[in-house]
Amino acid sequence: MKLDARIPPGPIQDKWDTRRFELKLVNPANKRKYKVLVVGSGLAGASAAASLAELGYQVECFCFQDSPRRAHSIAAQGGINAAKNYRNDGDSVWRLFYDTVKGGDFRAREANVYRLAQLSANIIDQAVAQGVPFAREYGGLLDNRSFGGAQVSRTFYARGQTGQQLLLGAYASLSRQIGLRTVKMFALTEMLDLVVVDGHARGIVVRDLVTGEVRGHAGDAVVLATGGYGPVFYLSTNAKGCNVTATWRAYKRGAGFANPCYTQIHPTCIPVSGDHQSKLTLMSESLRNDGRVWVPKRAGDKRKAFDIPDVERDYYLERKYPSFGNLAPRDIASRAAMQVCDEGRGIGDTGLGVFLDFRDAIARLGKAAIAARYGNLFHMYSKITAEDPYSQPMRIFPAVHYTMGGLWVDYDLQTTIPGLFVLGEANFSDHGANRLGASALMQGLADGYFVIPYTIGGYLAGQKPSAVGPDHAEFKKVAAEVAALTKRLLSVNGKRTVDDFHKELGKIMWGKCGMARNQAGLEQALREIPALREEFWRDVKVVGSDATLNQSLERAGRVADFLEFGELLCRDALERRESCGGHFREEWQDDGEARRDDDRFCHVAVWEHAGPGARPVRHVEPLEFENVHLAVRSYK
Amino acid sequence: MKVTLHIWRQSKASTKSASTEEDWRQDGRIVRYELDEISPAMSFLEMLDELNEQLTRKGEEPVAFDHDCREGICGACGVVINGVPHGPERGTTTCQLHMRSFKDGAQIWIEPWRAAAFPVVRDLVVDRSAFDRVVQAGAFVSVNTGAAQDANAILVPKADADRAFDAATCIGCGACVAACKNASAMLFVGAKVSHFLNLPQGRPEREQRAQSLVAAMDREGFGNCTNQYECEAVCPKEIPVRVIAEMNREFVRSKVRQEPASGKLLGGHG
Amino acid sequence: MTWLLDFWRSSIGGKVTMAITGVLLFGFVVVHLLGNLKLLGGPDSINGYAKWLSDLGALLWVARIGLLAVFVLHVATAVRLARANKQARPVAYAKQGTVVATFASRSMVLSGLTLLVFVVYHLLHFTFGVTNPEHYARKGLNAGGHDVHAMVTSSFSVPAIAIAYVAFQLVLFLHLSHGIQSFMQTLGLNHARYTPLVKTLSWLFAALVAGGNATLALSVVTGIVRVAP
Numbered sequence A: 001m002k003l004d005a006r007i008p009p010g011p012i013q014d015k016w017d018t019r020r021f022e023l024k025l026v027n028p029a030n031k032r033k034y035k036v037l038v039v040g041s042g043l044a045g046a047s048a049a050a051s052l053a054e055l056g057y058q059v060e061c062f063c064f065q066d067s068p069r070r071a072h073s074i075a076a077q078g079g080i081n082a083a084k085n086y087r088n089d090g091d092s093v094w095r096l097f098y099d100t101v102k103g104g105d106f107r108a109r110e111a112n113v114y115r116l117a118q119l120s121a122n123i124i125d126q127a128v129a130q131g132v133p134f135a136r137e138y139g140g141l142l143d144n145r146s147f148g149g150a151q152v153s154r155t156f157y158a159r160g161q162t163g164q165q166l167l168l169g170a171y172a173s174l175s176r177q178i179g180l181r182t183v184k185m186f187a188l189t190e191m192l193d194l195v196v197v198d199g200h201a202r203g204i205v206v207r208d209l210v211t212g213e214v215r216g217h218a219g220d221a222v223v224l225a226t227g228g229y230g231p232v233f234y235l236s237t238n239a240k241g242c243n244v245t246a247t248w249r250a251y252k253r254g255a256g257f258a259n260p261c262y263t264q265i266h267p268t269c270i271p272v273s274g275d276h277q278s279k280l281t282l283m284s285e286s287l288r289n290d291g292r293v294w295v296p297k298r299a300g301d302k303r304k305a306f307d308i309p310d311v312e313r314d315y316y317l318e319r320k321y322p323s324f325g326n327l328a329p330r331d332i333a334s335r336a337a338m339q340v341c342d343e344g345r346g347i348g349d350t351g352l353g354v355f356l357d358f359r360d361a362i363a364r365l366g367k368a369a370i371a372a373r374y375g376n377l378f379h380m381y382s383k384i385t386a387e388d389p390y391s392q393p394m395r396i397f398p399a400v401h402y403t404m405g406g407l408w409v410d411y412d413l414q415t416t417i418p419g420l421f422v423l424g425e426a427n428f429s430d431h432g433a434n435r436l437g438a439s440a441l442m443q444g445l446a447d448g449y450f451v452i453p454y455t456i457g458g459y460l461a462g463q464k465p466s467a468v469g470p471d472h473a474e475f476k477k478v479a480a481e482v483a484a485l486t487k488r489l490l491s492v493n494g495k496r497t498v499d500d501f502h503k504e505l506g507k508i509m510w511g512k513c514g515m516a517r518n519q520a521g522l523e524q525a526l527r528e529i530p531a532l533r534e535e536f537w538r539d540v541k542v543v544g545s546d547a548t549l550n551q552s553l554e555r556a557g558r559v560a561d562f563l564e565f566g567e568l569l570c571r572d573a574l575e576r577r578e579s580c581g582g583h584f585r586e587e588w589q590d591d592g593e594a595r596r597d598d599d600r601f602c603h604v605a606v607w608e609h610a611g612p613g614a615r616p617v618r619h620v621e622p623l624e625f626e627n628v629h630l631a632v633r634s635y636k
Numbered sequence B: 001m002k003v004t005l006h007i008w009r010q011s012k013a014s015t016k017s018a019s020t021e022e023d024w025r026q027d028g029r030i031v032r033y034e035l036d037e038i039s040p041a042m043s044f045l046e047m048l049d050e051l052n053e054q055l056t057r058k059g060e061e062p063v064a065f066d067h068d069c070r071e072g073i074c075g076a077c078g079v080v081i082n083g084v085p086h087g088p089e090r091g092t093t094t095c096q097l098h099m100r101s102f103k104d105g106a107q108i109w110i111e112p113w114r115a116a117a118f119p120v121v122r123d124l125v126v127d128r129s130a131f132d133r134v135v136q137a138g139a140f141v142s143v144n145t146g147a148a149q150d151a152n153a154i155l156v157p158k159a160d161a162d163r164a165f166d167a168a169t170c171i172g173c174g175a176c177v178a179a180c181k182n183a184s185a186m187l188f189v190g191a192k193v194s195h196f197l198n199l200p201q202g203r204p205e206r207e208q209r210a211q212s213l214v215a216a217m218d219r220e221g222f223g224n225c226t227n228q229y230e231c232e233a234v235c236p237k238e239i240p241v242r243v244i245a246e247m248n249r250e251f252v253r254s255k256v257r258q259e260p261a262s263g264k265l266l267g268g269h270g
Numbered sequence C: 001m002t003w004l005l006d007f008w009r010s011s012i013g014g015k016v017t018m019a020i021t022g023v024l025l026f027g028f029v030v031v032h033l034l035g036n037l038k039l040l041g042g043p044d045s046i047n048g049y050a051k052w053l054s055d056l057g058a059l060l061w062v063a064r065i066g067l068l069a070v071f072v073l074h075v076a077t078a079v080r081l082a083r084a085n086k087q088a089r090p091v092a093y094a095k096q097g098t099v100v101a102t103f104a105s106r107s108m109v110l111s112g113l114t115l116l117v118f119v120v121y122h123l124l125h126f127t128f129g130v131t132n133p134e135h136y137a138r139k140g141l142n143a144g145g146h147d148v149h150a151m152v153t154s155s156f157s158v159p160a161i162a163i164a165y166v167a168f169q170l171v172l173f174l175h176l177s178h179g180i181q182s183f184m185q186t187l188g189l190n191h192a193r194y195t196p197l198v199k200t201l202s203w204l205f206a207a208l209v210a211g212g213n214a215t216l217a218l219s220v221v222t223g224i225v226r227v228a229p
C-alpha cells in the first residue's frame, strides 16, 4: 500500500491556493455527465451533496435514518470554532492552526490543519447566509464563547444546539437541491459494501431498510461521510446508530485505516446509573466556561456538595493547570478526573464521578444569565438525573465521545482507492491524537463545503464518465455477498441477543482499551475479542425476516463489524508504544501526563487489510512539523 | 417496578393511498405485555429495549420503534403514551422520559403517531417523509456555497435571532401532528415560516416560501388547524402556536400581494 | 375569481374564511342583541325599532342577503374543513388523551350545527311566523305592522319556548367562547402579552351575548317584561 499524502509544495499559507490552481477543472457542461454517490447526510455529507449538486454534478445521497436531518451531527452541542477574531483577543488563522496541532498532540498533518483554519471563517459566513440563528449580542453582532485548549474566544454557538442548527442549515441546502431534482435522496438506506472496478471506486451496494432489497448504485466517485465509530465501546455519547460499517467494509476492499486507536474520552458526561443504560449523555464542554470542576480533598468524603466548605474542596484542574484551569483540553481533563477517582475521591454512590459546580457563576452572573447560556443542557441534565443543577453541582464523568481515527486520506481527502473520498469524522485527517472542542463541526463543514467540491473535480477531470452500471458483474457479485451475509445473520438462530454481544464487546473495549491502556490488557483483549466474535457467529439470535423493517438485523450487521474492527483498534493501540492525546499507555507517562515518543512514533499508522483471518499490515506516513515545533504539550 | 404495556403491533405497512380504514390498520392490533423489575432510573426506551430483549429470547419479533440520539435532539423517537405524544412530561421527547414518571403497576398504552400523512411502516414506526417534502418545497434560503458575505455584515437584533431560534429548534418529531385532533402540521410548518421570517436572510423569499410551504403541507394530506393548542402542549421543544399565527399572516399577506396576471410573487422568485 | 377559489380551498384560506365570517356573525349577534334589548324599553321602543328596520326597505334586504351569504359561507367552509380533518386521521387512538384543548374547541362543529338548527327554528318562529302563527299574527293596539313586542312576549310566556331559547344560548356561549379568541389567532393576532387577555375576553363576550339573549327570554317568564294583553 503506497501512502502519498500529495501535500502541495511551498509555504504552508500558500499550499491550498497552490493545490486549487493545480487541480484540473470539469467544464460546466460536462459536470452533469458525472454522478457522485455521497454516503452520509451529516454536516460533512449534507454539505458535500448540496455543494456538488449546486456545481452541476448528479448526486445521490444516502443515510440510514428516516430523514437526512437526523444524522448524528444534530447532537453537537457546544459550538464551532472559526478564526474570525471578532473579539480582537489575538486570534488568527495561525493561532487556530497552532492550537489544533498542539491540541492533537503533534499527531496531525500540518498542511490539512492549516487549510482547516483558513476555511473556518468561510463556514460561519455560509451558515449565517443560510439562516443559522447563531447567538447574538444586543448590538446584533455574533457572540462567542471559549472552548477547551484555547485562550481566545473563537467559538460560535447557538445555545446548546449548535450542531442541530448547523445541520439544519446544511439539510436546508440539501433539501433545496432535492427539490430541484439535482440530488436523489435515499433515506432508510444502508451502505453495506463498496464496489471497486479496475482499481477505482465505482459504486456501492446498499440495503433498503424498509423493503430489505439489496441493490447496487453506480457512480463516477464515492464519498463516505459516515461519521465516527464510538459505539464500538457500546456506551458512548454517540447516537445508537453510529457505526463503522461503511468505512470498515471500504477497508476490506482496500482502503487504508488510519490510527484506529485514537479515541476521545470526553470529561463531562453524565455518569452511568446502571447496567440497563443504553447510552451516555454529554454535558457540553462549554459548561466549563462557567462551571468549576472539583472533588473533596479527603478520600471517601461522602458529604453533600454544599456541606463541603471551600477549603476542603480540591479544584484540581485549576490547581494543576493554572493557565488553562477548567478549560484544559479533553484528554487532560479526563485523565485528571480518572486520577482523583482512583485516589478514592470520586463522588456519588459509584465513586466514579466529579462535581461540575455553577455556584460561583450563578452568584456572579445570576441564575437568568446561566439559564440563557446553558438552559437546555441543565434541562437535559435534570431530566436524566432528577437533580437540579442550579441548586446542586452536576455529577460528571468521562465517556467515549469522538474517534479521531478513520480511513486514511491524502490532502485531497482521497483514500488509497482512487475515486473513494472520505469526509468528516469518518476520515482521520485533522485532529491527530486528540480533538479540541468545537473543531469537528468545523472540519465536517470545511470538508463538505469547501474542500471536496474542488478536489473531486480534480479527480473527475481525469476520468471519462463511467460506463460501469449497477448491472456490471462486480456489482452482482458484491450484492450477492451482502445478501448472503444478511441471510447468515438470520440463520444462526442461537440464544444470545445482539445487544448482549455488543455490551460484552463494550466491556472489553472500555476495560482494556479505554482511558488507560497497557500491554497486558491489550494482549488479553486481542484474545477475548476473536473468541467473542466466534461465539457471536455461533450463538447470536436475530428474529424476523430480511424482507421487512428489521431493526435487530440492522444492529446485528453493525455489531458484527464492531467485533472485527475492535480487534484492529486494540492492535493499533498495542503497536503504538507511546502515549499521545487520547491514547494513554500507562507504560509511557510522567505521573499522569502523556509521554510521547517522537523518535519512533511521529507518524500516522495506516492498516491494510490482508484478507480474512490474516494479520493486517501496518504502514506508516511520517509526519513532518516545519511550522509548529515538536514540544512537550503543556497547559500548566 | 412492574408495568403492563398495551402496544400497537402491526407487521404490514399501511398503504399511503389507503381508502378504507382496513388499509390503514392492516393486521394491526393492541397486544398486552407484562414487564417486571423495571428500574425507575430507566429511560422509557430502555424499558422497551428490555421488553425486546425478552421477546427476542422467546423467539418473538421485537417491537419496532424509531430512535437514534436518545438525548432529545434528533427527533427520531416518538410514540403516543396513554393518548399523549411523548408521554406525560412537558417539553420532553420519548427518549428523555424516564420510568420514574410512572407509578408502580401502571397501565401504559403505546401507539404510533396517527395521521394520514404518516402511514405506519411497522409497529410504532411511521413514515414522516412528508415533513422532508414540505421542507424541500421552500424551507430554506436560496444561497449557494461560497456566495456568502461576511457573517457580521448584516446585523441581526438579538430579539429577532432569539425568535428565529425558538422556531428553528424544532426537531421534526411529528408530535404536533400526532397530538392535533385534526392531524394538522401547522406547528411544524409555522416553525419553518417563523424561523426564516425573523431573519433578514430569510425575508427576500418570504412570499414564495409562505405559499409553497402551505401548498406542500396541503398536498401531503395534513388536517387544518382549529386552534386547539394541543401541539404546543406536547411539543418537546415547546414551540409556541405564535408561529401558526405568523404563518397565517404571511400566507394572507403573500396572497394579497400576488400579482393577478402572471401569478408572480413580489419579492419571491416563483 | 380562481384566485379567491384557490385561497378558499387552501387550508389557511379556509380557516381565514371561518374567521372572517365568524367575526361578521359575531357582529350580527351583538347588534341583534342590542336591538332586542329595546324589549325592556316597552312596546313602543322595540316596535319603533322594528319599524325603523323595515323602513330601511332595500337596505335591509341587502343586509339580509349579505348576512345569509356570510352564514352559508361559514357553514359550508366549516363542513369542508371538518370533512378534511376527519380524513387526516384515518385511525383513531385506542387510548384518547387531551392535554389543554377545551371542550368548546373540540365541539365547534357540533355547537355550530346546533346553532344552525336554532337559527332555522328561530327564523320560522319570528321571521316567517310558521311555528307560532298566532303570536306572529298579533296586531298591536297601536296601529302599524305586526307587533314584535307582542309576538316576542307572548312567545316567551310559553315556558317550552323560553326554555328552548335559553338552552340554545348555552350552545351559542360554547361556540363563541372558543370562537372569539380563535378568530384572533387565525387572523394572526397572537402576542405573548395580550393573548391570555384575549382568551379571557373571549369567554366574557360570549357570556355577555348569550347571557343577554337569555335574559330577554327570562325577563318575560319572570314577568319583568309584561306580556302584551
Ligand SMILES: Cc1cc2nc3c(=O)[nH]c(=O)nc-3n(C[C@H](O)[C@H](O)[C@H](O)COP(=O)(O)OP(=O)(O)OC[C@H]3O[C@@H](n4cnc5c(N)ncnc54)[C@H](O)[C@@H]3O)c2cc1C
Binding pocket: A039, A040, A041, A042, A043, A044, A045, A062, A063, A064, A065, A068, A070, A071, A072, A073, A074, A075, A076, A077, A078, A079, A080, A162, A163, A189, A190, A191, A192, A225, A226, A227, A228, A237, A238, A239, A242, A243, A245, A246, A282, A284, A401, A402, A423, A424, A425, A426, A437, A438, A439, A440, A441, A442, A444
Ligand atoms: C453529543 C455530541 C456532542 C458534540 N458536540 C460537538 C461540538 O460542540 N462541537 C464540535 O465541533 N463537535 C461536536 N461533536 C462531534 C461532531 O458532532 C461530530 O464529529 C460530527 O458531527 C460528525 O459529522 P459527520 O458528518 O462526519 O458524521 P455524522 O453527522 O455522524 O453523519 C453520519 C451520516 O452517515 C450516515 N451513515 C452512517 N453509516 C452509514 C451506512 N452504513 N450507510 C448509509 N449511511 C450511513 C448516517 O445516516 C449519517 O447521515 C459532538 C458529538 C457528540 C456525540
Ligand code: HEM
Binding pocket: C029, C032, C036, C050, C064, C115, C119, C122, C123, C126, C127, C148, C152, C165, C172, C213, C214, C216, C217
Ligand atoms: C332571545 C333572543 C332573541 C330574540 C328575542 C330574537 C328576536 C328576533 C326577532 C323578533 C326577529 C324578527 C325580526 C323581524 O322579522 O321583524 C329576529 C330575527 C332574526 N334573528 Fe333573532 N332573536 C334572538 C336571538 C337570536 C340569535 C341568538 C340569533 C343567531 C344565532 C338570531 C338570529 C336571527 C336572524 C338571522 C334573524 C333574521 C334577521 C332578518 O330577518 O333580517 N336571533 N330575531
Ligand code: HEM
Binding pocket: B225, B226, B227, C015, C018, C019, C020, C021, C022, C023, C025, C026, C029, C074, C075, C078, C079, C082, C105, C108, C109, C111, C112, C113, C115, C116, C175, C176, C178, C179, C180, C182, C183, C184, C186, C187
Ligand atoms: C350565528 C351563529 C354563529 C356564530 C356567531 C359563529 C361564530 C363563529 C366564530 C367567531 C368562529 C371563530 C372563527 C375561527 O375559528 O377563526 C366560528 C368558527 C366556527 N364555526 Fe361558527 N358561528 C356561528 C354559526 C355556526 C354554524 C351554524 C356552524 C355550523 C357548522 C358553525 C361552525 C363553526 C366551525 C366548525 C368553526 C371553526 C372552529 C375553529 O376554527 O376553531 N358556526 N364561528
Ligand code: SF4
Binding pocket: B169, B170, B171, B172, B173, B174, B175, B176, B177, B187, B188, B191, B231, B234, B235, B236, B237, B238, B239
Ligand atoms: S413543532 Fe415540535 S412537535 Fe412538531 S415536529 Fe417540531 S418539535 Fe416536534
Ligand code: F3S
Binding pocket: B179, B180, B181, B182, B183, B184, B185, B186, B187, B224, B225, B226, B227, B228, B229, B230, B231, B232, B241, B244
Ligand atoms: S393542536 Fe391542532 S388545531 Fe391547531 S393549534 Fe395545534 S394544530
Ligand code: FES
Binding pocket: B066, B067, B068, B069, B070, B071, B072, B073, B074, B075, B076, B077, B078, B093, B094, B095, B096
Ligand atoms: S432519540 Fe433522538 S430525539 Fe429521541
